[in-house]
Structure formats: C-alpha cells, structure tokens
Amino acid sequence: MNIKMENFPVDVVYMWVDGKEEKWISKKDKLLNKLGNHYKTSDIIGEKRFKDNQELKYSIRSVEKFCPWVRKIFIVTDDQKPSWLNSNKSNLKIIDHRDLFDDSNYLPTFNSNAIEMRLHHINGLSNSFLSFNDDFFIGRPSLKSDFFHNDGSPKLYMSKSVSKIKLRFRLKYPFFKRLNAHAFALLNSRKLIYDKYHLLINQSLMHSVKSLDKNILYEIEGVFSNECKQTSQNQLRDSSDIWMISLHAYYSIALKKVKLSKIKKIQKIDFINKIYTLFNIKLDYGFINLNWPLKKIEKYLFLIQKYSPLTFCLNDWNSKNSNLDIIVKKFLEKMYPNKSSYEK
Numbered sequence: 188m189n190i191k192m193e194n195f196p197v198d199v200v201y202m203w204v205d206g207k208e209e210k211w212i213s214k215k216d217k218l219l220n221k222l223g224n225h226y227k228t229s230d231i232i233g234e235k236r237f238k239d240n241q242e243l244k245y246s247i248r249s250v251e252k253f254c255p256w257v258r259k260i261f262i263v264t265d266d267q268k269p270s271w272l273n274s275n276k277s278n279l280k281i282i283d284h285r286d287l288f289d290d291s292n293y294l295p296t297f298n299s300n301a302i303e304m305r306l307h308h309i310n311g312l313s314n315s316f317l318s319f320n321d322d323f324f325i326g327r328p329s330l331k332s333d334f335f336h337n338d339g340s341p342k343l344y345m346s347k348s349v350s351k352i353k354l355r356f357r358l359k360y361p362f363f364k365r366l367n368a369h370a371f372a373l374l375n376s377r378k379l380i381y382d383k384y385h386l387l388i389n390q391s392l393m394h395s396v397k398s399l400d401k402n403i404l405y406e407i408e409g410v411f412s413n414e415c416k417q418t419s420q421n422q423l424r425d426s427s428d429i430w431m432i433s434l435h436a437y438y439s440i441a442l443k444k445v446k447l448s449k450i451k452k453i454q455k456i457d458f459i460n461k462i463y464t465l466f467n468i469k470l471d472y473g474f475i476n477l478n479w480p481l482k483k484i485e486k487y488l489f490l491i492q493k494y495s496p497l498t499f500c501l502n503d504w505n506s507k508n509s510n511l512d513i514i515v516k517k518f519l520e521k522m523y524p525n526k527s528s529y530e531k
Contacts, residue, residue, distance in 0.1 A: 473499030
C-alpha cells in the first residue's frame with residue numbers, strides 16, 4: 188500500500204554531549220579506570236568525540252529553516268541540556284540514556300554505537316525518521332522526498348564501490364590492517380550480512396543525514412539479537428561493536444526493502460561542479476574535514492555557500508586554532524543568521 192508523502196510523519200534524532208561538563212568527565216574517568224588502558228586511544232575517548240562547539244544550535248537552525256515538514260526533534264543525551272536550548276518548545280524532547288537502555292548496568296555509556304543501537308526505542312518516535320550528528324546541516328529547502336520514498340521507506344545514499352577482493356580479505360583477516368573503532372563497527376556490520384545472506388556489499392553510507400525505518404531496526408534487533416546486545420553493553424567503543432545504521436542499510440539492501448539513491452558530491456575542482464550545474468545536476472552533498480589545511484577548508488566552505496547542497500558535514504571540529512574557530516563560526520552565522528524557535 189502506498190502512503191501519500193504528506194501523510195506520514197518524520198522526526199529528527201540527534202545525539203549530543205557536552206564533553207566539558209565536570210560531572211560527565213568524572214563519570215567517564217571512573218569508567219576508564221575500571222576498564223583499563225585498552226580503551227585510552229584517541230578514536231575511542233579523544234576530545235574530538237565529545238567536544239561541543241555549538242554545532243547543534245546551527246544544525247537545528249538548518250532543520251527549522253529548510254525542513255518545515257519535520258514533526259518533532261529528539262535530543263538524546265546523558266543527563267545534560269544545551270544552555271541555549273528552549274526546552275519549553277512543544278515538539279522538542281530531551282531523551283536521557285536511562286530512557287533508552289533496559290539494563291542500567293550498561294550505563295553510563297560513552298559509546299555512540301551503543302546509543303545508536305537503541306534509537307528506535309525512543310518513545311513516540313515516528314517510524315520514518317532522520318538521524319543527525321550535530322555536525323550535519325541542511326543546505327537548502329528540502330522535501331520529505333529528498334530522504335524518503337513515497338511509501339515512507341528510506342532513501343539510502345551510498346558512496347562509490349570499493350574492491351570486493353579487498354573486502355573479502357579484510358573480512359577474513361580483520362587484524363591484518365590496523366582499524367579504528369568505527370572501521371571495526373562498519374566491518375562487523377558488513378560481515379553479519381555476508382555470513383547470513385551471502386551478500387558482500389561493497390558500498391558505504393555517505394557521511395551525512397541518515398534516513399531510517401523504525402520497523403526495520405526492530406527486525407534487525409530480532410535477527411541479530413546477540414550482536415545487538417553485545418554492542419549495547421559496550422560502554423566504550425569496542426572492536427566487537429556493530430554500527431546499527433550501516434547494518435540497517437545493508438540489511439535493507441540484502442532483503443531488497445529499499446532502492447539505492449544517487450547523490451553528487453561537491454568536487455574540489457570547481458570546473459567539474461560547473462559542468463554538473465550546466466546540465467542541471469544538483470550537487471547534493473558537501474564534506475569538510477576540519478583537520479584539513481586552512482586554505483582547503485576555506486575553499487570548501489565557499490563552495491558550500493555557492494552550491495547550497497542538500498546536506499553537508501563539518502567533521503572533526505577539534506582544532507585549537509582560533510583562526511579556524513572564527514572562520515567556521517562566521518560561515519555558520521552567515522548560513523543560518525536567525526535564531527530558531529528552539530533557542531532561548
């Protein structure tokens with residue numbers, strides 16, 4: 188049965204943390220002392236994983252400005268709340284980790300994979316929903332159809348294909364090459380589908396807003412219950428983790444529940460971008476790693492302003508470079524100058 192596009196609700200879910208709060212730091216340090224040095228690596232507990240540069244404020248501004256069809260916004264956090272947030276907003280809900288996890292022994296958690304494993308358990312969440320990192324932004328007026336098909340099923344925006352030979356080798360010998368925690372979670376998700384359905388998916392999701400289906404997530408939790416439970420109880424990122432959002436994509440592909448969608452990324456050579464636009468091909472995705480050289484960052488910020496992609500990401504804003512902070516905040520203020528109704 189087809190559902191008319193305007194007839195199904197879509198909510199937005201953010202995961203957010205203030206990594207400078209003393210109470211939160213104390214909980215993290217206590218857990219680290221308990222679990223030992225194995226987890227004291229930058230990709231697991233590094234500052235960039237938890238630093239707050241108020242990206243969330245601008246991301247929400249982008250949603251309110253360009254996604255008027257969004258019904259509710261949920262912010263998943265650990266007994267915290269942004270100081271600027273208008274918590275009296277009727278369609279805004281703060282979800283504490285205690286509301287998501289059935290077993291209090293799994294808390295506190297500092298593992299985004301564990302938290303994402305539980306997002307579909309948010310009370311009152313729409314079946315079709317969008318998962319945002321706080322460094323994801325909407326760059327132009329959008330429609331539900333940019334993220335979902337007419338029946339409410341998610342659109343999956345995947346990256347270019349990679350070598351299946353390399354993937355098979357990595358699946359068989361995962362420790363041959365040093366992988367960070369995220370790479371392990373992605374590999375483990377891919378391996379579950381490969382082992383169960385004999386399908387090797389050699390594409391990954393674009394690093395952008397993710398369209399999700401709550402019913403599919405519940406299905407996955409039933410099919411891979413042991414693996415989901417293991418990730419949920421890992422309080423810090425671990426090599427045994429599953430990345431639920433990638434598993435949602437791979438499972439959907441394996442069972443032919445969705446069709447893949449194409450997306451054009453803003454290129455560093457502007458001549459290529461101009462060729463695309465000449466043929467009325469929209470540039471729907473922008474990505475900036477804020478550890479890049481400053482000139483490269485400035486160039487891509489200019490290109491995002493120029494082409495207004497559907498979504499873009501400002502990744503790993505962890506620099507102590509005051510010039511970078513000024514440049515990025517000036518860019519965000521120019522893109523989203525007006526306070527949202529979610530701000531005090």
